[in-house]
Amino acid sequence: MSDGYAWRVTPVAGRTVQGECSHLDQAQGLPATTARGCEDCLREGGTWVHLRQCLACGHVGCCDSSPKKHAHAHARSGHDLARSIEPGEDWAWCYPDELFLQPCCYGAAR
Structure with missing residues (x-):
């Protein structure tokens, strides 16, 4: 999947106050x-469950269900957003704000 998208917070059903992501400018x-x-x-000879790609630099790391949680560790470097690159999945995650993101506005300026 090519990421020419802008991203937006996924509304949470039943939540009266929706979260805001202050890191969308990194995408x-x-x-x-x-x-x-x-x-x-x-590089280390490890295993993973699912893959996530950093929306700031493109680094590919493993998800939080994987033994080493490399995508989350990478987020601690200041690259806060990662998208799923699993087939059929079209979402991203903001680690510090703990928010799901959806693509929107293909080709739109951020």
Whole structure:
């Protein structure tokens, strides 16, 4: 999937106050990744469950269900947004604000 999207917070049903993401400006228009797996696990010889791609720099790390949680560790470097690159999934996550994001406004300025 090529990411020419702007991203927005996914509304949460039943929640009267919706969260706001203060990190959306970090999202870059990234090309579809050709990563074979989690960059860190491949280097270390580890395993992963699902893959996430940093929306700031394109780093591919493993999800929080994976043993090493490399995507979350990468987010602590100041790159707060990551999208799922699993087939059929079209969402992203803001780690510090703990919010799901959906793509919107293809090609729109951020």
